[in-house]
Amino acid sequence: MRYLAVIKIAFRALRRNKLRTVLTMLGIIFGVGAVIAVVALGRGAKVQVQARIASLGQNLIQIFSGSVNRGGVFTGFGGAGTLTVEDADAIQNEVPGVQAVSPEVRTGAQIAAGENNWSTQVMGEDVDYLVIRDWDMAEGNMFTDSDVRTTAKVCVLGKTTANQLFPDGGAVGQIIRIKNVPVKVLGVLWPKGSSAFGQDQDDTVIVPYTTGMKRFAGVTMLRSINVSAANASDLTDVQNAITDLLRQRHRIQPGHDDDFIIRNQQDLAETQSATADTLTGLLVGVAAISLIVGGIGIMNIMLVSVTERTREIGIRMAVGARGRDIRLQFLIEAVTLSSIGGFLGILLGINLHSIMSFVVKALGWMNIHNAVLTTFATGPTLVSVSIIVIAFMSSAVVGVIAGFYPAWKASQLDPIEALRYE
């Protein structure tokens, strides 16, 4: 029996009961659509996280002061002042493989320029900070070593801050007031976008760390130290060397906890990717279950169909159809059903992002903090060919599995009984 003829028969049988066919397909459509959409979202999130982490800078190692165990309570990043400028110098001078070091302090501050003012984060850094963070100037220049030594009242602005204070541009050379201290703007940074944690990295003012410590934050200890390793392959070695050095300098006995937290960019990337992967896996699992439910729907309908068409099966057998011809016919019908469902599901999955964006915009749902809705609507998506192929294949496989038992049942019918069936 020719396959083309069988497919034609399958299509006719499916057309005969359009509503039933569409309802049966819905299970597969939603199942496949959900798998495609979720995987696209997961991959998009992963790529975005990786891009953000890469934007932290090349081969970055961050040492945060803090996490001292005080009566069982761990304080967070920068929670306890344990890092000193001398620690930073020691890392620069004593640890091999270190390319650049920048001590860091931070404080929130109100900044004013003319009649504009803005509340932002003031970061005290060393000159090499931009090297470590792989960050370039858009206009003007970075402050110099001599500015750092002399606690100079100079700064560079992040793009967001610059736009807020100087909407018409021309920030370089102007004087702004940070906590009422006049500070000269030396330059404006390239926009860097949001960080791995979703913060706007351009909403900042960078001043020499000495200036930050004395004039703005009023601290003697550092929040953190940013280090970049010369080679990515040395990252772990450099990190271990820094840990040893700091433990020695802080006189921490073996067996006691560090009074600082050390992280490198690779760890961060791996952790974040792993989180994204776990979440995606979970959602795909849920979506796959709906595909199975869709398969059960197909099986159910195919069983009904076999019973309804007992007489047709009898006629076909009487004119010479073998059991396997009948089996093939119903199997192909089930696979056709699930494959069309799969195809429509792929279309749905690919376009779900746009559909949701449209719906959310049209209804103004953005105000409602529905994480799922807004994530589907605004999250980055990345549809891959492989997942489309996999989704289509699985819908076809679901059809084969769901159709097999009904088809087998049909092929086992006795032609005499089947012909007599009313």
Next chain:
Amino acid sequence: MKPVIKLENVQKTYQTGEVEVKAVRGVSLEIFPGEFVALMGASGSGKSTMMNTLGCLDRPTGGKYYLDDIDVSQLDRDELADIRNQKIGFVFQGFNLLSRTSALENVELPMLYARQRIEGSSQRERALKALDIVGLSQRSEHTPNQLSGGQQQRVAIARALSNQPTLLLADEPTGNLDSQTSIEIMGVFQKLNEQGITIVMVTHELDIAQYTRRMIVMRDGLVVSDSPVTNRLSAEVESQKLKQEQTAANLAR
């Protein structure tokens, strides 16, 4: 001349629970090419079982059945399906056409299951030819619900002819039809028989059986009489007579 059908002491016993039902108790007969046989009997006589056996829908539990020199009593399900496909054309009482499927496609159905593949174009050609034989080539695209009972039965006959079978088996082919249409259908059978096609027809109506050439009567699973039809009716003549009667009745009114 070799017989198309040769039965040697064919028996069929059904096992229904504890009870054994002997539907056919040993039938031996031969049917030769070109014959037109009516298989008659009351219900329970075993004629339906005989029909199923002759049609290779079922196997006898005893004896031998040779169809076209092939011992079909030993074949398995698939082989029986092939025999039905190649050697037998069925015509049923309830027509048994596929609904919502055109007459042409209904006639093509047996060719779809032919072991030797038939090209789509020649398949269509053969189906149209079969429809032409039964006088329905003008209605090839009509579906069964657009056709009258007699026309549906003609489509069924065309379907039975499409694989050029050795034997045409008809099971109460006029059971669902009025008398005039019955005569028409018998006319089709007579015409086919004159062209040399072997026909076996199960019926319980004596007047229908009289259009055939040979009458086999069964009772309690055995053949009780097997004789040529003496006062054979011609569908053409009968149809004329019926028309005249109707005209007369109309005039009298």
